[in-house]
Amino acid sequence: MTRDADSPQTTPPTAARTGALGPIGRGVDGERTSRRVVASWAMWDWAMQPFNTVILTFVWIALYLTSRQFLDPAVRESGLLADGSYMNCNEAQYLDSAYCQGLTDLSEWWGWANFAAGILILLLAPVLGQQADARGSKKKWLIGATIAIALVQFALFFVEADPRYFWFGALAVAIGAVVSEIGNVSYYAMLSEVSTPATVGRVSGLGWGLGYIGGVVALIVCIPVLFGLGQDDPLAYKLVAVICGVWTLVFSIPMFRNVPESPAYAESEKVGFFRAYAVLAHDLVKLFRTNRPTFWFLLAAAVYRDGLAGVFAFGAVLAAQGFGFSFLEVIVFGLAANLVAGVSTLVAGRIDDAIGPRRLIVIALTGLVAMAFVVFLLKDLGSIVFWICGLLLCAFVGPAQAASRGLLTRLTPPSMQGEIFGLYATTGRVASFLSPLAWSLFLAWFGGIVYGVLGIAVILLIGLILLLFVKLPPHVRA
Template sequence: MSRRFGWPVWAWGLWDWGSAAFNAVITTFVFSVYITSDSFGPEADTSLGWALAGAGVLVAVLAPVSGQRADRSGRPGRWLGLNTLVVVVLSAALFLVEPREDLLWLGLLLLAAGNVFFELASVNYNALLHRVSTPATVGRVSGLGWGLGYLGGIVLLLVVYLGLISPEVGLFGVTDADGLDVRVTMLFCAGWTLVFSLPVLLTLRDAPQQAPGRAPRVGVVESYRRLFASVRELWREDPRLVRFLGASAVFRDGLAGVFTFGGVLAAGTFGFSDGDVIVFGIAANVVAGVSTIAAGWLDDRLGPKRVIVGSLVALVVSGTAVFVLHDGGRGVFWGFGLLLSAFVGPAQSASRTFLARIIPAGREGQVFGLYATTGRAVSFLAPAAFSLSILAGAALTGAARTDDAQYFGVLGVVAVLLLGLLLMLPVHAGPVAEERTSPAPG
């Protein structure tokens, strides 16, 4: 399948490979586990949920401005580069977060800010999908990108685990004293993101802009006026698109919650060590990468809705099993955790291709900005549901500390996934979009 893809497709997909540094290492399996350890106090896990919920609100405010500005300027590559550079700087700044309770909120604020700029970069990155695909290949190209992201996570987690986390004395003489192994990992992640972002920035260059054709820059208020006008126009043109944006906003937040809190649960509820979490992360990324690339083939043949619905059903069942069987120990988490991993990527990729197939030509940045906006408008759901479920569980069980009831957080994430599934079921899949007039390169 992928042998037919040319360099532009691979250059585009390598940004996903590079994004593994932030998604897999920082947000999921290393820094989030580190920042919720006992060194940062007993309320660190719930504080993580609130910090990420706040980041979601900021993205909801900023994404429509970012998407519309990229469309008007005709320079999505420029904005992708700028936002990615900020992610690199914030990733490196996490080196400053030593394992002290008074530094908890420094770490959480840097992590939240990184999430904001990462999501803004993703708006511009997704808007470039139409340049490297056609309606006949968009499922496979999107699946390749997501798959490369997971496979990149495998390579990076192996390097981090074998070179820095596992040895008593790692590369460059690094030890775990003062969290130095994790903090140096953050510097490595910054470099990884930078290096693998360069191919797409150098390959898919923005077209030169002619002065008479440039649209004037508008402010935030005008951007939102245009946003609401765009929603009304999209509703008149294709109500399915607007319904999908609403449904996907909910289930995508649940999908993000699976990986965001997976490592936290592995360490806090199932007793995984830092090294164990990374080993599980490697296995999870192998499963997710293979399943996502394979699901791209199903997407092109069966349609993205079937992939999304089937994946969400499997996620709800598997997540519920993790909660019900949590006393079963590590084997439960390994089995059902890997099953969860197998279905997150396919749902994420199929969601992107569902939208890419029906976006009106020339409005990719705007609609993907709206995609990010609707997703982040409710992105407080999974983090808040996670934190609230833990608080409710502590009250129900009489736990002295909230982290003793951490496993109740699984129910919060499952509830968000179930709601997204119910909203997605009535969304009409419709016919595949017609071929764009400009063929994709590669």
């Protein structure tokens, strides 16, 4: 079998089995890996998706924690209009009201909680990744992170619809985000152990695709609770959080049972926690000197990945406030967005192996920038524009994410997978302020929420340009 030119020369020869996924993987001992192990690894994406889709993006934060239910009762009542509806804070006449300012404050406070989470990830992720490499404990970290995320979701049941509980809810979700990223470090680093150079793209795509489709199913499971109890009943959101926690635990079981623990790499130095920072600094300098494409790719990916995150982070807000989507339409759009992203990612996994991850990322980022500008230019045509172009945006996000993970796996020596993916998480968080900043600045400068999509487009475009300047080895189809 021909070695993939994108994979490092330190990668051991692979003995692989042919199946539905083609040559599956080499396993932690250099031997063949079964389809069951690959599928079990990919199921962790499925298990984690309710936290990302339901809690962080479309339901718990957007429709509950930052909603009027967490305003002071007097402020909430001040936003009630004569016809029984509430002020639309996208209309200029209401922008300076106490009600709209209160909602803005809630979103701002959630942003600060998220910022604090980013700082913790910046400090912890690469060091914990280095230790997982050295001690052969990636799976242990992943199991611990999974249990912690489930407990965070269970804790959200106790968040009452009261301003006094806002910070409890915000910090709980922020801690969940930290633990999720730490878990991702080990999960991503295990990709090289369940795939071969020939299948890394489709295996990575399988995980991302299952994740997005899991988000669709999780939303469908939660819809009867949300509409049965009503969108203004706090119990609906409490029960949704519990459902997500149970989902995370149940669907992580295949990974716990079937995926073997990673080996300890002799090349990775076993040191204490604080000493690991010195080792990390040394390895960063070494990475710059010996594997400069990986170093510069991490920086370019940090920018465009923040743009990718911005598509989902602000997509629901743009739909509801910019294009007038109702509560039901936001939920339906969330279902469609995850379904489109999941299917496109599964398909793109095979394209990745054929043309190479770098080309696929460039194609996806170009499509994202184009669709973002189309959404803005055709905004006067109404919601149909966002339905079409918004879903096309989602179709490009998943392939770009999966291909980035696959490309980094190819570029990184096996003994540094955990550490490099720790840096991958860190660099992504270092730039995590870019999309929120661009979004807010464009709203402040131009005064309309639809202008925010231009801010996201600018970040994606900058990331694309940076990637084009990164010199990577040519892709050779394995």
